Amino acid sequence: MTPLAGYLLVAALLFAIGLAGALTRRNAILVLISIELMLNAANLNLIAFWRYGPHPEALTGMMFAIFSIAVAAAEAAVGLGLVISIYRHAHTTDIDLMNRMKG
Amino acid sequence: MEMIFYGLAALTLAGGLAAVLLKNTVHCALALTVAFAGLAFQFLELDAQFAGFAQILVYVGAVAILVVFAILLTRGSETPMDGVFSRTWLAGLAIAAAVFAVLSWAVLGSTRALPGPGGAPAATPTATVMQIGNALMGRYVLPLEIVALLLTAALIGAVIVAMHEKAGSL
Amino acid sequence: MIANLDQIFVLLKQFVIGLLPASWQPAAGVVLCVVAIICVFPALFAITVLLERKGLGRMQNRYGPNRVGIFGILQPVADGIKSLTKEDLVPLSADAVVHFIAPVFLVVVVFMGYAVLPMGRNMTLVHLDAALLFYFAIGASTELSVFMAGWSSRNKYSLLGAMRAVAQMISYEVPLLMSSVAVVMITGSLSLDKIVAAQNQYTWGLPHWYIFTPWGFAGFVMFAIAATAETNRSPFDLPEGESELVAGYFTEYSGFKFAEFFLGEYVGMLSISGLGTTLFLGGWSAPLAVLGWVPSWFWFFSKIMLSMCVYIWLRGTLPRLRQDQLMNFAWKFVLPLTLLNLFVTALWRFMGDGWERWVVCSAILVLAYVVMGRTGMHRDHLGARRYRYAD
Numbered sequence: 001m002t003p004l005a006g007y008l009l010v011a012a013l014l015f016a017i018g019l020a021g022a023l024t025r026r027n028a029i030l031v032l033i034s035i036e037l038m039l040n041a042a043n044l045n046l047i048a049f050w051r052y053g054p055h056p057e058a059l060t061g062m063m064f065a066i067f068s069i070a071v072a073a074a075e076a077a078v079g080l081g082l083v084i085s086i087y088r089h090a091h092t093t094d095i096d097l098m099n100r101m102k103g
Numbered sequence: 104m105e106m107i108f109y110g111l112a113a114l115t116l117a118g119g120l121a122a123v124l125l126k127n128t129v130h131c132a133l134a135l136t137v138a139f140a141g142l143a144f145q146f147l148e149l150d151a152q153f154a155g156f157a158q159i160l161v162y163v164g165a166v167a168i169l170v171v172f173a174i175l176l177t178r179g180s181e182t183p184m185d186g187v188f189s190r191t192w193l194a195g196l197a198i199a200a201a202v203f204a205v206l207s208w209a210v211l212g213s214t215r216a217l218p219g220p221g222g223a224p225a226a227t228p229t230a231t232v233m234q235i236g237n238a239l240m241g242r243y244v245l246p247l248e249i250v251a252l253l254l255t256a257a258l259i260g261a262v263i264v265a266m267h268e269k270a271g272s273l
Numbered sequence: 274m275i276a277n278l279d280q281i282f283v284l285l286k287q288f289v290i291g292l293l294p295a296s297w298q299p300a301a302g303v304v305l306c307v308v309a310i311i312c313v314f315p316a317l318f319a320i321t322v323l324l325e326r327k328g329l330g331r332m333q334n335r336y337g338p339n340r341v342g343i344f345g346i347l348q349p350v351a352d353g354i355k356s357l358t359k360e361d362l363v364p365l366s367a368d369a370v371v372h373f374i375a376p377v378f379l380v381v382v383v384f385m386g387y388a389v390l391p392m393g394r395n396m397t398l399v400h401l402d403a404a405l406l407f408y409f410a411i412g413a414s415t416e417l418s419v420f421m422a423g424w425s426s427r428n429k430y431s432l433l434g435a436m437r438a439v440a441q442m443i444s445y446e447v448p449l450l451m452s453s454v455a456v457v458m459i460t461g462s463l464s465l466d467k468i469v470a471a472q473n474q475y476t477w478g479l480p481h482w483y484i485f486t487p488w489g490f491a492g493f494v495m496f497a498i499a500a501t502a503e504t505n506r507s508p509f510d511l512p513e514g515e516s517e518l519v520a521g522y523f524t525e526y527s528g529f530k531f532a533e534f535f536l537g538e539y540v541g542m543l544s545i546s547g548l549g550t551t552l553f554l555g556g557w558s559a560p561l562a563v564l565g566w567v568p569s570w571f572w573f574f575s576k577i578m579l580s581m582c583v584y585i586w587l588r589g590t591l592p593r594l595r596q597d598q599l600m601n602f603a604w605k606f607v608l609p610l611t612l613l614n615l616f617v618t619a620l621w622r623f624m625g626d627g628w629e630r631w632v633v634c635s636a637i638l639v640l641a642y643v644v645m646g647r648t649g650m651h652r653d654h655l656g657a658r659r660y661r662y663a664d
Contacts (some may be wrong), residue, residue, distance in 0.1 A: 003108070005214050008210045010145075013187055021123030025189065033123075036135065066154060070250050073162070077148065163417065164413025211362055227548055228588075
């Protein structure tokens with residue numbers, strides 16, 4: 001197994017773990033944590049391809065990963081703000097209980 | 104240095120697993136921080152110094168704190184009565200397993216097309232900060248400006264969304 | 274001979290690792306440097322603690338500790354023995370694992386910052402291209418340890434202190450970074466070695482330290498304010514305010530864990546003073562060209578100890594800021610000034626050499642400071658003091 005395949009497998013496993021967390025946990029914040037894990041797995045993929053790809057001097061993978069980090073941070077901030085706002089309204093963060101459009 | 108790769112991969116995956124499996128939400132957030140740190144070390148192992156340090160600065164230094172503050176503000180540290188996993192947990196697990204199966208089949212199946220058993224290219228790529236700065240100001244200046252606008256919008260949006268109701272009606 | 278004195282530690286290290294077989298030499302060199310850092314900076318911590326207690330005492334018109342040893346010189350030894358022999362209490366409902374990890378994490382992270390500081394000519398542990406980014410990334414991780422300490426104690430006061438401390442540290446992180454970016458702009462590199470090398474030049478015997486330029490002076494003042502807030506020192510020490518919150522986020526810590534927090538705080542102060550010295554005060558370069566014969570490490574460490582004295586002086590003099598005053602100050606005053614400083618730095622660079630750039634840059638900065646000071650801060654209609662007596 002080449003080093004690149006190793007990194008890609010680690011990233012795929014981390015992505016799957018994040019996906020499992022996002023689909024199975026009840027707390028809204030844990031869903032956001034799992035989403036962050038998925039984004040990080042994608043970043044690892046990008047950097048691994050930059051490193052072992054044909055043209056690392058073009059810096060494409062690195063740039064993509066840096067922008068991804070910035071955008072993910074912004075998305076985490078807005079997402080957590082939304083979760084806090086929902087908690088103030090519904091007094092719970094349990095997403096299984098938020099299954100109605102009313103209220 | 105295979106050992107370093109396996110060690111860091113184990114650390115990252117352990118952190119990720121702990122982040123989705125633990126009952127106490129704050130423990131999950133701290134395990135997430137361990138996963139972030141493991142990823143940052145993997146970036147450093149891949150000679151991506153700037154990305155690694157940016158990962159620590161942004162994720163460990165800011166996003167982890169943000170998650171923890173959100174947990175504290177929503178009283179998430181108390182374990183709910185009917186357990187932490189939703190009723191449909193088996194379906195979620197099956198979907199995640201299927202996704203992993205497809206991805207790993209794709210990776211292992213295309214190993215023939217990837218760089219040979221030598222793996223690494225002959226020279227380790229240098230990504231000095233000067234080159235990154237030149238790229239950001241040259242080829243990637245449009246994404247840079249758009250990300251700046253996005254971050255400003257996210258900042259203002261997060262403040263407005265999370266402000267108290269009575270102050271919001273001003 | 275003088276050059277040898279300057280490089281004496283480098284020569285010592287080369288001598289010691291020369292005694293080892295060739296394959297062990299790189300690792301042994303690194304280990305030796307790390308051991309040296311771990312020995313030197315806690316020793317400086319002991320000296321600083323003694324200096325602080327005596328200095329604060331004198332400022333408050335009393336002697337400091339003077340029982341243990343002549344003039345209290347052995348007080349740090351007594352403190353160390355006390356903290357090692359006190360009982361280590363962990364509250365029953367506390368989260369034992371996180372409670373244990375928090376001080377250890379703080380100490381580890383704080384010592385990692387020393388890896389990139391240039392402590393003398395050729396005396397940097399790791400030569401990184403993105404050294405400044407590394408330092409700030411490491412510094413951002415200390416906030417997590419503060420939060421872990423406060424939360425794991427399961428104590429309302431600890432949690433309150435921890436949340437205040439984290440909010441304060443995050444707020445002042447941005448001015449800290451922005452005031453350093455001005456230095457990076459002028460030097461053109463994030464590498465601390467290059468920043469010191471750029472300041473190690475002399476014109477008419479006076480050095481090119483960045484603090485002697487208008488933007489450098491403003492940047493240094495803002496860096497110092499942000500550094501004082503980052504390390505939770507007076508006047509920004511509400512999180513650990515002894516008269517307010519018992520001991521803030523380390524209320525439930527005793528014995529050696531408390532000593533670790535104490536060590537972490539002071540070693541962090543030394544570290545960020547080291548960074549401020551490197552960025553603005555010229556690192557290991559001498560103040561006058563004629564004094565170049567004095568070893569470079571002597572200048573670095575004396576500048577750090579001078580910064581410590583200023584920290585202690587601030588603690589003894591200024592009253593504590595309230596939380597909302599502190600946050601107001603960070604976001605509404607210091608941050609806009611750092612952004613303006615960036616603009617002034619760019620102006621400095623593009624105006625070219627001459628006396629005009631001094632006048633223009635200084636004028637912009639002074640005007641901004643005066644205008645923002647009078648309008649930006651809510652002054653609550655301060656007027657002449659009116660005394661109201663109980664009748």
